[in-house]
Amino acid sequence: MKQLTAVIDHIGSAVLLLVRSLKFVPTLPRQFPRFIEQCYLIGYTTLPIVTILSFFIGSVLALQSGYSMENFGAKQFIGTLVGLSMTRELGPVMVAILLAGRVGSAITAELASMKVYQEIDALVTMNIPPERMLVLPRLAAVLVMMPVLAIIANLCGWYGGALVCQYTHFISVDSESYFAALKRYMGWKDITDGLYKAEFFGFVIVLVCCHIGLSTRGGPREIGAAVTRAVVTSLILILVLDYFVTKALI
Amino acid sequence: MSSTYSTSPFIGKTYGVTIRHLTKNFGPVTVLQDISLEVRPGEIFVIMGPSGSGKSVLLKHIAGLETATRGEVRIGEFDAADPSTRDQVHLALVFQAGALFSSLSVYDNLALYPREHRLADEAGIRQRVMRTLQILSLEKAFNKFPSELSGGMRKRVAIARALVMEPQLLLYDEPTSELDPVMSATISEIIATLRQQTAVTSIVVTHDRDLALSIADRIAIIMDGRIRAVGQPNDFRQPADPVIANFLNPVIDFKNPRFKQLENNHE
Ligand SMILES: Nc1ncnc2c1ncn2[C@@H]1O[C@H](COP(=O)(O)OP(=O)(O)OP(=O)(O)O)[C@@H](O)[C@H]1O
Ligand SMILES: [Mg+2]
Numbered sequence: 001m002k003q004l005t006a007v008i009d010h011i012g013s014a015v016l017l018l019v020r021s022l023k024f025v026p027t028l029p030r031q032f033p034r035f036i037e038q039c040y041l042i043g044y045t046t047l048p049i050v051t052i053l054s055f056f057i058g059s060v061l062a063l064q065s066g067y068s069m070e071n072f073g074a075k076q077f078i079g080t081l082v083g084l085s086m087t088r089e090l091g092p093v094m095v096a097i098l099l100a101g102r103v104g105s106a107i108t109a110e111l112a113s114m115k116v117y118q119e120i121d122a123l124v125t126m127n128i129p130p131e132r133m134l135v136l137p138r139l140a141a142v143l144v145m146m147p148v149l150a151i152i153a154n155l156c157g158w159y160g161g162a163l164v165c166q167y168t169h170f171i172s173v174d175s176e177s178y179f180a181a182l183k184r185y186m187g188w189k190d191i192t193d194g195l196y197k198a199e200f201f202g203f204v205i206v207l208v209c210c211h212i213g214l215s216t217r218g219g220p221r222e223i224g225a226a227v228t229r230a231v232v233t234s235l236i237l238i239l240v241l242d243y244f245v246t247k248a249l250i
Numbered sequence: 251m252s253s254t255y256s257t258s259p260f261i262g263k264t265y266g267v268t269i270r271h272l273t274k275n276f277g278p279v280t281v282l283q284d285i286s287l288e289v290r291p292g293e294i295f296v297i298m299g300p301s302g303s304g305k306s307v308l309l310k311h312i313a314g315l316e317t318a319t320r321g322e323v324r325i326g327e328f329d330a331a332d333p334s335t336r337d338q339v340h341l342a343l344v345f346q347a348g349a350l351f352s353s354l355s356v357y358d359n360l361a362l363y364p365r366e367h368r369l370a371d372e373a374g375i376r377q378r379v380m381r382t383l384q385i386l387s388l389e390k391a392f393n394k395f396p397s398e399l400s401g402g403m404r405k406r407v408a409i410a411r412a413l414v415m416e417p418q419l420l421l422y423d424e425p426t427s428e429l430d431p432v433m434s435a436t437i438s439e440i441i442a443t444l445r446q447q448t449a450v451t452s453i454v455v456t457h458d459r460d461l462a463l464s465i466a467d468r469i470a471i472i473m474d475g476r477i478r479a480v481g482q483p484n485d486f487r488q489p490a491d492p493v494i495a496n497f498l499n500p501v502i503d504f505k506n507p508r509f510k511q512l513e514n515n516h517e
Binding site: 110113114117118119121122124125126127128133 | 310313314315336337340341342343345347349350351352353362363366367415
């Protein structure tokens with residue numbers, strides 16, 4: 001019971017944080033340098049790992065499906081399978097998990113240490129709302145960068161699958177028929193659904209990590225605890241929300 | 251373009267601080283107990299007291315960073331705990347630990363406030379920041395980061411950051427605790443000069459008896475979360491209350507029974 005009220009409490013204050021941040025949307029144009037800095041941190045620094053991992057996820061999907069589909073002669077559908085699962089599910093979820101581990105943890109660590117070392121208090125006395133300066137640029141940046149990251153993940157995944165299909169001897173589906181199969185059963189809705197998911201996850205992760213960082217209390221040890229809590233909460237939220245968002249989109 | 255900048259709209263107004271029956275509990279611990287104080291507009295009010303007596307907590311209440319368990323703090327007619335008060339009253343707090351922005355250089359630490367509130371264009375801000383840094387002999391450190399500064403330099407940057415804000419209410423939490431005697435004297439001069447030049451109300455928490463006696467209009471002594479005495483500096487030169495006398499002029503006694511145990515441990 002106590003835990004339940006704590007969870008509801010957290011959701012409530014995260015929503016409050018969002019509302020307070022959105023109030024400052026008109027200040028975004030003059031915070032443009034901060035927004036660009038966050039885009040760089042969120043997008044550019046996550047890019048290499050997203051490329052590598054999605055490439056390998058696409059490859060292994062192709063490998064596994066090639067191996068099992070060979071038995072009932074459905075090899076020509078490998079492109080469809082890799083394409084759809086990357087686009088609708090694995091791309092967005094994987095990007096979200098990487099974002100939580102790489103960016104979410106960094107956000108929480110930064111804000112929690114600012115809180116612990118009274119930098120947030122200093123901002124408050126200077127009448128500079130932390131929501132305006134610290135939260136809003138991050139939320140805006142993640143909204144811009146998530147679709148970009150998800151599209152790159154999709155492309156890398158598709159090409160990873162194509163390469164495996166062409167050069168693995170027991171599959172040997174050439175890339176032309178692979179991409180033909182991929183295109184035939186994929187609609188724009190599949191792509192946009194995936195992007196919506198990525199967008200939603202990214203937004204929730206950044207909001208939750210900001211909230212946990214800013215509500216840290218105590219000493220330096222609390223910073224570490226806050227980071228752990230932020231990453232674990234983000235991962236749980238990604239997987240739970242994934243089900244509901246997918247259901248809503250279908 | 252210049253119409254987008256507002257030059258300090260606050261100049262000329264001064265606010266006093268009224269504290270009425272302020273009590274603060276942290277869990278079961280009572281840190282401040284029924285504190286009532288009246289700081290007059292434009293006054294230099296010094297708060298002294300033993301370590302752990304609740305001075306910093308009291309300042310945080312005035313700055314609106316803590317909420318009272320009971321009682322209230324008012325700045326002029328505004329409630330200090332209400333966030334909208336900061337739109338009306340322009341206050342600055344020199345934190346005991348500095349609270350510098352560790353990801354910003356010294357220059358940007360000072361420039362953040364005028365930039366965010368668009369008090370001047372970049373050239374004007376530069377002038378204002380460099381002038382303040384010069385006053386505190388920090389002009390060479392302007393591009394350093396807080397982690398590269400000594401303790402005393404950090405304290406001076408914290409003071410400079412508050413001065414750049416040109417506030418109406420300036421709260422100092424032990425401004426001279428880490429400074430050498432010359433720098434401490436400079437800080438005393440700054441506090442006194444500011445009061446003459448601008449209509450600022452200053453509340454200074456300090457352990458520095460000389461600073462207190464030389465610049466204060468009035469002094470309050472706080473002990474164990476209660477006000478022990480309030481008065482003019484002259485009242486504290488030869489205080490009648492033995493507890494205060496001992497606090498302000500402690501006698502160094504090597505035969506203090508407290509040390510007996512230390513000696514025994516050595517044997
Ligand atoms: N956030 C907090 N939670 C719990 N207790 C606190 C908190 N902040 C301060 N205290 C307690 O309140 C008391 C007064 O603290 P405060 O920092 O005001 O002392 P001080 O008078 O400023 O001392 P010093 O001269 O050493 O700075 C201390 O006993 C401290 O342990
Ligand atoms: Mg203190």
